[in-house]
Amino acid sequence: MTGVFRDLPGQDAVVAQLRRAAAGAAALLAGQRPEPGAMTHAWLFTGPPGSGRSVAARAFAAALLCPSGGCGECPSCHQVLAGTHADLLLVRPEGLSYGVKQTRDLVLRAAGKPTGGRWQIVLFEDADRCTEQAANALLKAIEEPAARTVWLLCAPSAEDLVPTIRSRCRVVTLVVPSSSAVAQVLIDRDGIEPGRALAAARAAQGHVGRARRLALDASAAKRRADVLRMPSSVTSLGSALSAAATLVRTAEEEAKAVTEELDEPEREALRRAFGEGSSGKGVAKAMRGMAGAMKDLEDRQKSRATRVKRDTLDQALLELALFYRDILVVQLDADVELANDPASLRKLASSSTPESTLRRLAAIMHCRELLTLNVAPLLAVEEMTLSLSEG
Numbered sequence: 001m002t003g004v005f006r007d008l009p010g011q012d013a014v015v016a017q018l019r020r021a022a023a024g025a026a027a028l029l030a031g032q033r034p035e036p037g038a039m040t041h042a043w044l045f046t047g048p049p050g051s052g053r054s055v056a057a058r059a060f061a062a063a064l065l066c067p068s069g070g071c072g073e074c075p076s077c078h079q080v081l082a083g084t085h086a087d088l089l090l091v092r093p094e095g096l097s098y099g100v101k102q103t104r105d106l107v108l109r110a111a112g113k114p115t116g117g118r119w120q121i122v123l124f125e126d127a128d129r130c131t132e133q134a135a136n137a138l139l140k141a142i143e144e145p146a147a148r149t150v151w152l153l154c155a156p157s158a159e160d161l162v163p164t165i166r167s168r169c170r171v172v173t174l175v176v177p178s179s180s181a182v183a184q185v186l187i188d189r190d191g192i193e194p195g196r197a198l199a200a201a202r203a204a205q206g207h208v209g210r211a212r213r214l215a216l217d218a219s220a221a222k223r224r225a226d227v228l229r230m231p232s233s234v235t236s237l238g239s240a241l242s243a244a245a246t247l248v249r250t251a252e253e254e255a256k257a258v259t260e261e262l263d264e265p266e267r268e269a270l271r272r273a274f275g276e277g278s279s280g281k282g283v284a285k286a287m288r289g290m291a292g293a294m295k296d297l298e299d300r301q302k303s304r305a306t307r308v309k310r311d312t313l314d315q316a317l318l319e320l321a322l323f324y325r326d327i328l329v330v331q332l333d334a335d336v337e338l339a340n341d342p343a344s345l346r347k348l349a350s351s352s353t354p355e356s357t358l359r360r361l362a363a364i365m366h367c368r369e370l371l372t373l374n375v376a377p378l379l380a381v382e383e384m385t386l387s388l389s390e391g
């Protein structure tokens, strides 16, 4: 697959639908009659984590804004993929959810005319994190759309949005791509050796970005290995407690690595915007204004750090759950593709029963639930590792 849709392995039906819509949109711009029903102004991209919801939405945005329907090569395509295109508003929740103010500001900006003369696109990642008031503000905008504005919402499933919004969007459902389709992307685009690409693709369960990180970033691979050592190491109260501490610390370190990478460039951009380092009239005054803006930015960065920490710990728990699922697959001799190396599963599979594996899986899911209820991470994880250690 070529152009902006090339990062969507195994999503042929979705890609065909989006290409048709982009062609319809281009026909509208050219004053021609588009294929009936091909294009609409509000879209909802759904699919399990890692299936590529936001990748698909971003690719569609690029296809709408590109003069050649998403070539992947022109300045417009590059800007969309880098998130810097003037007609693309990329929205992520500032804290754990979208507030009403953030959404209202956005609705106002979305009503503007596209600077490039094509479309004004608003891409909402994690639209399921809208507060009720934010959802109401959003609904108004989708109900009475500006002529050239396209809304792209992403959420795990259509049920995660209130029915009033859901019913006004065309739903695009992504599937989990097969490991071999993901591996092929790593081989073709990143030049990763096939065996390694397939192992990473299996471990990432169809998540292209994560598979790429596991194959290319040694520290990500090491953190995963640390998480997966836990099942065989929690054999006593002491080891369970120390495993819990390690798991929470590892997730925090990973989250820190992710957010630090984002934080400094943002602060740098803000300083530049306020003209730090330059001299002349008005600079002193601007510098005073910068202090307030910097404080705002740091507050937002702090709440993002909280969110990333939570997501990262959840990712580790899902990996652990996948490990026990694989153990269960081995125990039941089921015909399911394993995410983990079979050699790492055999010993635990033969020394425990399917019943205890199911109980352990339930303990992990319970821990995830506690974390969404804001229970202190270490407490929730300790409770889980204690259950894992009981045979």
Ligand SMILES: [Zn+2]
Pocket: 066, 067, 068, 069, 070, 071, 072, 073, 074, 075, 076, 077
């Ligand atoms: Zn292009």
